[in-house]
Amino acid sequence: MNCIIAQSGGPTSVINASVYGLVKENFNLEVFDNVYGGLNGIQGILEKKIINLSSMNKDELEAFKNTPSSGLGSCRYKLKDFSENEYEYIKLIKILKELDIKAFFYVGGNDSMDTTAKLSKYAKKKNLDIKFIGIPKTIDNDLVLTDHTPGFGSAAKFIATATLETYLDSTVYMDNGIFIIEAMGRDTGWLAASAALAQINGKPCADFIYLPESEFSITDFLNDVRKTFKEKNHVYIVASEGLRDCTGKFITQSAYSAHDKFGHAQLGGVGEYLKNLIMDAGITKRVKALELGVMQRCAMHCASKTDLDEAIMVGAAAIRAAAEGKSGYMVSIKRETNSPYKSSTVLVDANEIANKIKHFPKEWINKKGNHITVEAINYLRPLIADNVLLDTEDLLPKYKVFSR
Amino acid sequence: MNCIIAQSGGPTSVINASVYGLVKENFNLEVFDNVYGGLNGIQGILEKKIINLSSMNKDELEAFKNTPSSGLGSCRYKLKDFSENEYEYIKLIKILKELDIKAFFYVGGNDSMDTTAKLSKYAKKKNLDIKFIGIPKTIDNDLVLTDHTPGFGSAAKFIATATLETYLDSTVYMDNGIFIIEAMGRDTGWLAASAALAQINGKPCADFIYLPESEFSITDFLNDVRKTFKEKNHVYIVASEGLRDCTGKFITQSAYSAHDKFGHAQLGGVGEYLKNLIMDAGITKRVKALELGVMQRCAMHCASKTDLDEAIMVGAAAIRAAAEGKSGYMVSIKRETNSPYKSSTVLVDANEIANKIKHFPKEWINKKGNHITVEAINYLRPLIADNVLLDTEDLLPKYKVFSR
Known part of the structure; x- marks a missing residue:
């Protein structure tokens, strides 16, 4: 039994770290035989552009962890509701079944959570044994029901x-x-x-x-x-x-x-x-x-170690959620304590994230509307903590690139 | 007996490292009692904006080494020839004499080397015991008679x-x-x-x-x-x-x-x-x-260690040149070997640098004029070698800023 992970929407510096975290945790827990990578999100999967990520060696996997920008490729493809266009759903499920895929992980923002929620709903309705889990990612930090989003800290x-x-x-x-x-x-x-x-x-x-x-x-x-x-x-x-x-x-x-x-x-x-x-x-x-x-x-050379670690953490948590039989959820980040900073993951309904925007709180903007408050700085500061040490190749950061 | 150093023209990431190198080498060799810093180049010195750099403690000096952008302030001031306007020369020399300054170091590009050459010529003509030495700096790498310029490697x-x-x-x-x-x-x-x-x-x-x-x-x-x-x-x-x-x-x-x-x-x-x-x-x-x-x-967070080390090296060499009684020279970088990369300093006539431009060699551009050759890459590669580890303060690079 296998699973698949794909990326969607705008890239971030640490989006591949979530793939790394998922592959690594699957290796530890032995949940799935293979982790497949869907290239260019749903759009590529529908064209059967799929690779096997479990065949990466340790060096490649470590380099991929530190590689900025959607390494599996991305898309700006929004699934219609299945009542409007079931054809795509049928086609996708057929491809997943051919590869014995029991869990689908989608790394993205609120559009991707919309996709995750729709696919999960469809699978439940059709009694399909495939789980759909969303993994958050966006430099904009605009997803609701999560303290912040992986990618934001590095930006x-x-x-x-x-x-x-x-x-x-x-x-x-x-x-x-x-x-x-x-x-x-x-x-x-x-x-x-x-x-x-x-x-x-x-x-x-x-x-x-x-x-x-x-x-x-x-x-x-x-x-x-x-x-x-x-x-x-x-x-x-x-x-x-x-x-x-x-x-x-x-x-x-x-x-x-x-x-x-x-x-x-x-x-x-x-x-x-x-x-x-x-x-x-x-x-x-x-x-x-x-x-x-x-x-x-994409400035991975200036990434936040905290952000990188949390991107890995949400990827790993996604595997565990699937292993527990969850579907239709997004892995969200909870701030446990601020000083020292500590965070954990919780699952939230993907449908509650889809198509919503978390604005910068008005109470964190000063009265004149031309600066932010100390509370805002206290929220932001821990998210940029610590530097990532990158391996180098020809004196520049060593990045792992898949040919797509 | 004292000396003074000032900065001119556009900033670089490692321009303050040359000040550091000079202060440090003076400390080692005990050539001058004090190293003064002229704020905002010649323009500020003429207004007596001068601080004592020898009073910096070790921590401050180390932080200043890694601080990007002209920490002593800069100017875009070009001295006229003394036959045209001797007043400025007389005023400057008076200020230098008041502070018992026997050597003047100017960190800059070809305009600054023009200033260095003019002042040295004036001092020789007037039999003044003040040495004038230029220290190269420009991200543009366009100075003649030096293999490259400090600041370029980091850019x-x-x-x-x-x-x-x-x-x-x-x-x-x-x-x-x-x-x-x-x-x-x-x-x-x-x-x-x-x-x-x-x-x-x-x-x-x-x-x-x-x-x-x-x-x-x-x-x-x-x-x-x-x-x-x-x-x-x-x-x-x-x-x-x-x-x-x-x-x-x-x-x-x-x-x-x-x-x-x-x-x-x-x-x-x-x-x-x-x-x-x-x-x-x-x-x-x-x-x-x-x-x-x-x-x-100014992206010091992505600086080249080789560039930083060479900026220190030319600053240190400038002190030794003054100690040897040289004047009217610029400290130039000589590439000793390319692989492994090794460089040293030599003195070149500042007048030969002034107002000249070193272009990218035509033979390093491909025939179609749309790319560069392997020879060019071999020249460039060693200059970006190795990363600089920066101390941090509030989770960002720690930089030392003088109030000016």
Whole structure:
């Protein structure tokens, strides 16, 4: 009897560590004869793109643990409800049966939990002996019913480190300008907030942190920036890509219309937009904007050891859940204690996770809506703990890549 | 009798390690009673912004060694020739004499070597007993008469690591698009070239690397990209920000006129420009461009140990040069052997460095002008060797910051 694991949605630095944790725990507990890997998620499995992960040797498995980005490939494929399109369900189940697969593990975000819940429901309805378990993963940290998501801690650590280092870079001259760093997060501010972890002598490097959870006001923003620039001849700003105005529209969308009047097309993201606001307001022309981009989800060289360990932990817990006959659940992370930090896993109904978003709490944003509170920092800090020592090959990190 | 060290121009990750090397070697050899630090280069020294670096304790000094970005502050101040404006020379010498300063060390690029050469010439003409020594520093690796410059190796390592990791990120889907990474280097291609160090199974991740030393042809570029995209459904492109067309103009400058026809202003750099070229040519709409930006010069968390050690080495050699009564020289790096890699220092005339640029050798670019040769990779590889273990504070790298 065998099982299969696949990955879906956007990559993270530690997504393969969950595969590692699952393969390793299966090796220890001898639950399944083989762990198969579905390439490119459900989409690839439906095309029978399947490999045998149990045939990896120890070295390959260890290297795979530390390899960033969905090593099994990913997809953006959303299963329809089986009442709408049962064909895909029938096709998938046939493929799983051919390989004697009794458990299906899906590593992903809330779309993948939707898939997990639907497949589990279908299997139950059809009395099929196949378990479906979700394993959380997303740098966005926006899944409900889990303290946080694997992948977030490493992204947070990269953002905090980049903030610390670019802060130093942006303050070397006597006439320093304004520096803006743009973090990912179209719907939630978790990633941008983690920049607050970068501190010098106990004070955050960032003068201002703007999150999607707080309505963005151009007037307040320009007042903030003008005042601080007058005081310090320098301003360090962190902005989430998902900033919205009072109507709930992305501010970069409003920008299109605003700038069209002058015949300009607004390219780039929030950072460029804020840069233009500051320059147009005549505060200074010395403004730099840096978009951290996909590095936030693949900078394994700057990963959090805690995040890596928890990614392994949720993978291992998934095997045990299947062994216990559970189906339709996601392995969730519970924070046991904060100091010293300790976490464990619990199972939550995948259906309760699907299509929901966990926002950055309003009470963790300061009154002015331009920074975060100490409570938020206390929540974030342990998640970036400790460094991962990577093996090297040709003097760069050694990563294991499957040909797909 | 005392000495002073100051920093000038753009920061690097290891620029403070040269200050550390100098302070440490002075401590060992007891050449000067105090090592002063001039804040914000010549500009700050002229305003008497000077601190005493010899009063740092061991912990502070060790933390400062590993702190990225000009810790003493920087400036973009170019001294005029003394025949044009002797006033500044007189003012500076007066300040140095007041502090009994017998040696002045300037850490910088070719502008700083120009300053070093001018001051040394002035001191000789006026029979002043003050030595002027240059210490090389630039991520651009564009100084002549040195095998390479401190700061370059760490930038190269960050670029190569980012290339490896974003390559993995850009290949997870079945329908992968095109990824473009933009490296710094307005005049030279050294930084962009170092992306070639990122390899998987012995093959560079980058399909194409375009450098300023090779004329950029839009037609050839689009042919390259179209062909590879058809073959692999994915293209990974590295571009130097300084790409030029056949007339020697920056391609992003040409872009302004090209796009004005349609009423669009071209924002962003080379990456965005190439992205638009690809989309306009109808190759695919799935194109992402990432500008690595200032992270290239401050990502100490990804520094090269070899680079750090050499930055220390040139600082230490500068003290010895002053002790030997030399003036008007820059400490240069000589590659003794490549495998195993070994380097030493030699003194070269600062005047020979000033205002010159070392280009990436044409013979290290392939015939098609879209990649680099094995010889180039052999030159680059040892410079990124080994990792720097950083002390941490609040779970992030511990950096020492002077209030300026």
